[in-house]
Amino acid sequence: xxxxxxxxxxxxxxxxxxxxxxxxxxxxxxxxxxxxxxxxxxxxxxxxxxxxxxxxxxxxxxxxxxxxxxxxxxxxxxxxxxxxxxxxxxxxxxxxxxxxxxxxxxxxxxxxxxxxxxxxxxxxxxxxxxxxxxxxxxxxxxxxxxxxxxxxxxxxxxxxxxxxxxxxxxxxxxxxxxxxxxxxxxxxxxxxxxxxxxxxxxxxxxxxxxxxxxxxxxxxxxxxxxxxxxxxxxxxxxxxxxxxxxxxxxxxxxxxxxxxxxxxxxxxxxxxxxxxxxxxxxxxxxxxxxxxxxxxxxxxxxxxxxxxxxxxxxxxxxxxxxxxxxxxxxxxxxxxxxxxxxxxxxxxxxxxxxxxxxxxxxxxxxxxxxxxxxxxxxxxxxxxxxxxxxxxxxxxxxxxxxxxxxxxxxxxxxxxxxxxxxxxxxxxxxxxxxxxxxxxxxxxxxxxxxxxxxxxxxxxxxxxxxxxxxxxxxxxxxxxxxxxxxxxxxxxxxxxxxxxxxxxxxxxxxxxxxxxxxxxxxxxxxxxxxxxxxxxxxxxxx
Amino acid sequence: xxxxxxxxxxxxxxxxxxxxxxxxxxxxxxxxxxxxxxxxxxxxxxxxxxxxxxxxxxxxxxxxxxxxxxxxxxxxxxxxxxxxxxxxxxxxxxxxxxxxxxxxxxxxxxxxxxxxxxxxxxxxxxxxxxxxxxxxxxxxxxxxxxxxxxxxxxxxxxxxxxxxxxxxxxxxxxxxxxxxxxxxxxxxxxxxxxxxxxxxxxxxxxxxxxxxxxxxxxxxxxxxxxxxxxxxxxxxxxxxxxxxxxxxxxxxxxxxxxxxxxxxxxxxxxxxxxxxxxxxxxxxxxxxxxxxxxxxxxxxxxxxxxxxxxxxx
Numbered sequence: 001x002x003x004x005x006x007x008x009x010x011x012x013x014x015x016x017x018x019x020x021x022x023x024x025x026x027x028x029x030x031x032x033x034x035x036x037x038x039x040x041x042x043x044x045x046x047x048x049x050x051x052x053x054x055x056x057x058x059x060x061x062x063x064x065x066x067x068x069x070x071x072x073x074x075x076x077x078x079x080x081x082x083x084x085x086x087x088x089x090x091x092x093x094x095x096x097x098x099x100x101x102x103x104x105x106x107x108x109x110x111x112x113x114x115x116x117x118x119x120x121x122x123x124x125x126x127x128x129x130x131x132x133x134x135x136x137x138x139x140x141x142x143x144x145x146x147x148x149x150x151x152x153x154x155x156x157x158x159x160x161x162x163x164x165x166x167x168x169x170x171x172x173x174x175x176x177x178x179x180x181x182x183x184x185x186x187x188x189x190x191x192x193x194x195x196x197x198x199x200x201x202x203x204x205x206x207x208x209x210x211x212x213x214x215x216x217x218x219x220x221x222x223x224x225x226x227x228x229x230x231x232x233x234x235x236x237x238x239x240x241x242x243x244x245x246x247x248x249x250x251x252x253x254x255x256x257x258x259x260x261x262x263x264x265x266x267x268x269x270x271x272x273x274x275x276x277x278x279x280x281x282x283x284x285x286x287x288x289x290x291x292x293x294x295x296x297x298x299x300x301x302x303x304x305x306x307x308x309x310x311x312x313x314x315x316x317x318x319x320x321x322x323x324x325x326x327x328x329x330x331x332x333x334x335x336x337x338x339x340x341x342x343x344x345x346x347x348x349x350x351x352x353x354x355x356x357x358x359x360x361x362x363x364x365x366x367x368x369x370x371x372x373x374x375x376x377x378x379x380x381x382x383x384x385x386x387x388x389x390x391x392x393x394x395x396x397x398x399x400x401x402x403x404x405x406x407x408x409x410x411x412x413x414x415x416x417x418x419x420x421x422x423x424x425x426x427x428x429x430x431x432x433x434x435x436x437x438x439x440x441x442x443x444x445x446x447x448x449x450x451x452x453x454x455x456x457x458x459x460x461x462x463x464x465x466x467x468x469x470x471x472x473x474x475x476x477x478x479x480x481x482x483x484x485x486x487x488x489x490x491x492x493x494x495x496x497x498x499x500x501x502x503x504x505x506x507x508x509x510x511x512x513x514x515x516x517x518x519x520x521x522x523x524x525x526x527x528x529x530x531x532x533x534x535x536x537x538x539x540x541x542x
Numbered sequence: 543x544x545x546x547x548x549x550x551x552x553x554x555x556x557x558x559x560x561x562x563x564x565x566x567x568x569x570x571x572x573x574x575x576x577x578x579x580x581x582x583x584x585x586x587x588x589x590x591x592x593x594x595x596x597x598x599x600x601x602x603x604x605x606x607x608x609x610x611x612x613x614x615x616x617x618x619x620x621x622x623x624x625x626x627x628x629x630x631x632x633x634x635x636x637x638x639x640x641x642x643x644x645x646x647x648x649x650x651x652x653x654x655x656x657x658x659x660x661x662x663x664x665x666x667x668x669x670x671x672x673x674x675x676x677x678x679x680x681x682x683x684x685x686x687x688x689x690x691x692x693x694x695x696x697x698x699x700x701x702x703x704x705x706x707x708x709x710x711x712x713x714x715x716x717x718x719x720x721x722x723x724x725x726x727x728x729x730x731x732x733x734x735x736x737x738x739x740x741x742x743x744x745x746x747x748x749x750x751x752x753x754x755x756x757x758x759x760x761x762x763x764x765x766x767x768x769x770x771x772x773x774x775x776x777x778x779x780x781x782x783x784x785x786x787x788x789x790x791x792x793x794x795x796x797x798x799x800x801x802x803x804x805x806x807x808x809x810x811x812x813x814x815x816x817x818x819x820x821x822x823x824x825x826x827x828x829x830x831x832x833x834x835x836x837x838x839x840x841x842x843x844x845x846x847x848x849x850x851x852x853x854x855x
Contacts, residue, residue: 002669004734005741009657039704290709380653383612384667384786385642387634393680397734404727505702506717509695513723536613539653 002381003390007397010370017398020366020519021406027355028410028515029417034352035507036418038345040500046338048229050330052237054085054118054282055291056298057333059326062206064088064251064277066317067309072114074305075283080297082286085114086278088245094168094238095200098175098192105172106237107203109245109278112152118284122151126170126185126225127195137190147195153223156241164244165223166201168194171235173225194222201238205250216248230337242278251277275317291329298327349507356518359406363399363522371395371526378530379538392531399523403516410515411508418503425488425499432480440477444470559625559793559825560586560609566619567604578604580848581620586794591816591826593839601848602829603798609827610647610796611640625793642670646787650799652779654771654786661745661767664758664785668750669741683733684726691725692718750789757785761815777808784815788824795819797828801835813838 011017058065065071072084088109095102115121130138130146138144155165170185176192177185187193202217220240228234246252253276257268285294299322306319319325331338371378378391417424451466567579578601586592586609596602607613608622611629615622622629624644632640641647646667654663699717700709707713745751758767761781771779780800787795797816801809817838820826828839836842844852 002666002741004737005662005669006655006657007734008738013657039707043704376653377655380655381666381670383610383641383647383653384670385638385640386670387638390670397730400727401731401734404731407724504704506699506704506707506713509702509717509724510720513720513727516727517723534613536607539612539649 002386003393003397006394007401010374010394010398011401014370016366016370017402020363020402021409023362024359024403024406024515024519025409025413027359028407028511029413031352031355031511032411032414032503032508033417033421035345035349035511036414036502036504037421037500038348039504039507040502042338042341042345043502044500045230045341046331046334048233050334051124051228051230052119052121052226052233053330053333055285055330056283056294057326057328057330058281058283058298058302059279059328060320060324061279062210062251063208064279065281065319065325066275066277067305067319068276068278068281070308071281071302071305071319074308075281075298075301078297078301080286080289080294081301082284083114083117084281084283085111085118086242087115087280087282088242088249088251088277089279090203090245090249092201092203092238094172095202096173097197097199103172104236105169105201107201107245108237108239109242109249110155110239111242112155115282116152118282121226124226124228125149125167126227130195131187133187134190134193134196144196149195149224154241155223155239156243163198163219163221164241166199166220167224167226167239168199168222169234169237170225170227171231172238194225197222201240201248203245203248205248207250213250218244218248232337246276246278251279291331295327295329302327353514356514359403359515360518360522363402363519364525367395367399367523367526368529370398371530374530375533375538378533379535382533382535383539388531391533392527395523395527395530396520399520399527400516402523403519406519407512407515411512414508415503419501421499421501428488429485431485432483437477437480440473440480444473444477447473557588558585559588560584560827561623562605562609562620564620565605565608565622566616567601567608567613568616568619569604578848579608579615579619582845582848582850583620584609584843584850584853586825586827588793589820589823589825590841591820591828591839593836593842594827594829594845595831595833595836595842596829596845597831600845602831602845605845606796606798606827606829610645611637612647642667643790644793646790646792646795648780648783648787648795648797648800650802652771652776652783652803654779654782656771659768659770660758660763660774660782661751661754663771663782664754664789665745665750666786667790668754680730680733683729685729687729687732688722688726691728692722694725695719695721753791754785754789757788758782761785775808776804777811780804780808780812781815784812788819794825794827797826799830800828801832802830809835 058071068086072086075081075084090107092105092107093102094105110121112121127147127149129149135146138146153165153167155167157164173192173194176189176194177187180186190196198219198221200217200219202215204215205213207213226234226239228237240248243252254274255270256272256274258271259268283294283298285291289297302319302322302325306322309318381391381394447466447470451463451470454462454466562585563583564581565579565583566577566581568575568577570576582601582605584592584594584605594602594605604613608615611632615630620630624640629637629640655666658666695718696714699714699721703709703713703717755764755767758764758781761784763778763781763785766774766778766782771782774782780803784795784800787797795816800816801812804812813835816824816826816828826839828835830836841853841855843850
C-alpha cells in the first residue's frame with residue numbers, strides 16, 4: 001500500500017502542507033476560543049439566574065395556590081425532590097432612606113429556612129460581618145449600633161413584634177458602596193450603608209375579582225443584601241418574610257363566615273378558613289435528578305395533591321386546575337433571559353462556520369497546486385498499475401491528515417488560550433514589562449543587520465525576509481512600548497468577575513469534525529482531478 | 543547463413559507473447575484530428591528484443607504506449623493480444639494489473655518519484671497492487687473509529703454539554719455524529735500510521751525488498767539504496783528506473799528512448815545492462831530514433847509516418 005507512504009512523504013517534505021495545517025489549526029483555535037467564551041458567558045448568566053430559582057418552579061398568579069403546605073408535603077414525598085419552598089411575589093414600591101428615592105421593585109415573600117434549602121440562599125448573602133470601615137464609622141458616631149448578621153436572618157417579626165426585615169438586592173443601593181475588581185463590595189459611604197438603615201415598601205393587594213385594593217405600606221429593617229450575579233435581579237428584587245408578604249398582599253389565611261345566619265342572629269358564624277396562598281413553589285431536585293425528570297415528578301405530585309383536596313368536604317377551597325398552573329424547569333423559566341444570548345451565540349457559530357469554507361478553500365487551492373506539481377508522479381503511478389481510486393486515496397489521505405493534525409493542534413491552541421484567558425486579560429491590563437519591548441527592538445536590530453549583510457552578499461530573498469522581520473519586530477516593540485494597559489472587560493463595569501475559562505468541548509468537537517470534513521472535501525476535487533489524469537499526457541507533462 | 547536460418551527457425555518456434563494488428567490511433571490537436579498510427583502491426587515473441595526505430599513524430603512512442611496499456615487504440619482501430627487475451631478489451635482493473643504485472647516501463651526521463659529513496663522507487667510496483675484489504679481495511683478502521691466515537695459521544699456527550707444547552711436527543715445525536723466523524727478520522731489516520739510503520743518494515747526486510755536490493759546491487763547501486771533520485775547521476779537514475787521496471791518480474795520490458803537523455807558511454811552501459819537481462823530471457827520492446835542503439839535488438843521494426851515499413855532481424 002503506497003498511499004500512506006506517499007501521503008506521509010508529501011507531508012514531511014514540503015512547507016506548503018505545513019502552512020495548510022497551520023491555517024486549519026488557527027481557524028479551529030479561533031472558533032473554539034470565541035464559542036467557548038460565549039458559551040461560558042451564557043453558562044455564567046444561567047448559573048447566576050438559577051441561583052435564586054430552584055430546579056422547577058410551580059407558578060400560579062393571583063389568587064395563588066391554596067393548601068401549598070400540602071402540595072410541598074406531596075412534592076417532598078417524591079424521591080426526585082429534595083426540598084420545596086413557598087414564595088409570594090408582587091411588584092411594589094421601595095422608598096430608600098436617602099435622596100428621597102422611590103423605586104419600583106419585585107418583592108418576594110420567602111421563608112428563609114426552606115428557601116435556603118432550595119436555593120442555597122445563605123451563599124448569596126453579601127454581608128457576613130460588618131466591614132471594618134463601617135465598624136470604625138459606628139465607633140466614631142458614638143454608640144451607633146453595629147449590626148449583627150445571622151446566618152439566616154428572620155424576616156417576619158413573629159410574636160416578638162418589631163419591624164419586619166428585608167433583604168435587598170445588592171445593586172439597589174449604589175450610593176454607599178463600589179464594586180471591586182474581584183466582585184466584592186467596598187463600603188465608601190458608611191452613613192448610607194443599608195444594614196444601618198430601614199426602608200419602606202408599598203404593595204398593592206389584588207382582590208379575588210382582580211381589582212386593586214388599598215395599598216399596604218410598611219417599614220422594614222434592612223437585614224442584609226443579596227447577590228445573585230444577574231444585574232437585572234440584583235437591582236430590582238427585595239426579599240421580605242413570607243407571612244409579611246402574604247399579609248400585605250391579602251394572601252394570608254382568613255376565616256369564612258356563613259352570611260345566611262346574619263339576618264336571623266345578627267352574627268356571622270365562622271364555618272371555615274380560607275387558606276393562605278402563594279403564587280410560587282420552588283423545588284430543588286435530589287442529587288442526580290435532572291430538572292426535566294423533576295418537572296415530570298412535580299406534575300404527578302400536583303395531580304395527586306389536587307385529587308387529595310378534591311376528596312375533602314364541599315367547603316374546601318380547591319387548588320387551581322393543573323392545566324392553568326405553570327410547572328417549568330429553571331431553564332424554561334429563564335427562556336426570555338437566555339434566549340437573546342443563545343441566539344447571539346448561535347449567530348456567532350454560524351458566522352464562524354465560514355471558517356470551514358476557508359479551510360476547504362485553503363486545502364483545495366494548496367492541493368490543486370500540489371496535484372499540478374505532481375502530475376508527472378501521478379502519471380508514473382498510473383503507468384506502474386496504480387488504480388484511479390488508489391491515486392484518489394493518496395490525496396484524500398493527505399487531506400485527512402492535514403485536517404486531523406490541524407484540528408488537533410487548533411484544539412490545543414484553543415484550550416491553551418481559553419484556560420489562560422484571564423492571565424492574558426490581566427497581562428493586557430498592565431503596561432508591558434520593559435524586557436519585552438527591549439527584546440523586540442534588539443531582535444529587530446539583529447534582523448536589520450542580517451538584511452544588510454544579506455543585501456551586500458546579493459541574497460534578495462534573505463534580504464527581503466529579514467527586512468520584513470525587522471519591520472514586524474519594530475512594530476511589535478513599538479506597540480509594547482506604547483501599551484499602557486487595556487482592560488477589555490472591567491469587572492467594575494461588567495457584571496462578572498472573570499472571563500469564562502472552560503472550553504466548550506461539545507462545540508470544540510463539532511468544530512474539529514467540521515474542519516476535518518471540509519479539509520477532506522477541499523482535497524477531494526484535486527484528488528479526483530489527479531485520479532482522472534491520463535498517464536500518457538501526464539508523462540509527457542514537463 | 544546457417545546461423546541465420548537457425549535463428550529464424552528458433553524465432554518461428556517461439557510463441558508470440560504480444561500481438562498488435564492494424565492499430566490506429568488519432569490525437570486531436572485542437573479541433574484537428576491527427577492520425578498518428580495507421581494500421582501498424584507488430585508481433586513480439588517471448589525472449590525477443592525488438593527495437594522500434596523511427597524519426598520524431600513517426601508514432602513509435604504512441605505504439606509503445608498502446609502495447610503497454612497506457613493508452614487505447616481508436617474505436618475499431620485494431621487489436622492488441624497479450625498471451626491470447628485482448629488487451630484492448632481490458633477493463634480498468636485488468637489494465638492496471640497488466641501494467642503492474644505483465645509489463646515494465648523505462649522512460650527517457652527516468653520518471654522516478656523524488657520523495658522516495660532509490661530502494662523505495664525500485665520497489666514501487668510491488669507496493670501498488672490493490673489487495674482485497676487495500677480499500678477494505680481503511681473503511682473498517684473508519685467504521686470502527688466512527689462507531690467508538692459515536693458510542694463515546696452518546697454516552698459522555700451530556701457531560702460536556704454546556705449548562706446552557708439542554709441535553710435534547712437531537713443535541714446528543716449531533717454530538718454522537720461529530721464524535722463519530724472525529725473517531726473515523728482518527729481511526730483512518732491511525733491505520734495509515736500503522737501502514738507506514740508496516741511498510742517501513744516491509745521496505746527493509748520483506749521479500750520484495752530483498753529482490754529489489756539484489757537487482758540494485760547487480761546494477762551497481764548497492765551503496766545508493768537510501769539516496770534520493772536528486773542525489774544520483776543520469777545513468778544511476780536510469781538504472782534505478784530499470785530496477786523499478788523489473789521489480790514485479792514482468793513478461794515484457796518496454797523502454798522508451800532509454801538512452802536518449804544519457805551520454806554515449808553511460809548509454810552503452812545501460813544497453814549492456816539490458817542485454818544482460820535479455821540474454822537471461824527477458825523480452826524487450828525498445829523505442830529509439832538512434833540506429834546504433836537499435837542494433838542491440840534482435841529485430842528492428844521501422845516506423846514511418848505511423849506505418850510499419852520494415853521489420854528485419
